[in-house]
Amino acid sequence: MHFLSISSKIFSSKKYNANVFQILLAWCVRNGNTIAISQFSNAEHVINKVKAANIKLTEEDLAKIDAVYPEPSVSYEQIESMLTN
Structure with a gap:
């Protein structure tokens, strides 16, 4: 199932005062060790x-998403090791 359809079922836009793409980005970087490189084609994208x-x-909301899309299993230390070797 696609993230957009899952998130629209899980989240009310009013709950976080955010659109589904903002929720997706927040989910991607939730652990503080992950960065998301996204396109900034206009000022609205930057603001979002x-x-x-x-x-x-x-x-609770993270668990709902993780049930469908589990958190990556590669740790920051593993990535750092791959980059330095």
């Missing part, structure tokens, strides 16, 4: 990305 950085998803 900045707003997404301030979204703190609840543990």
Whole structure:
């Protein structure tokens, strides 16, 4: 199932005062060790990305998404090791 359809079922846009793309970005960077490189083709995109950085998803909502899309299993240390070797 696609993230957009899942998130529209899980989240009310009013709950986080955010659109689905902002929720997706917040979910991607939730652990503080992940960065998301996204396209900034216009000023609205930049504003949306900045707003997404301030979204703190609840543990319950993270669990709902993780049930469908598990958190990556590669740790920061493993990535760092791959990059330095």
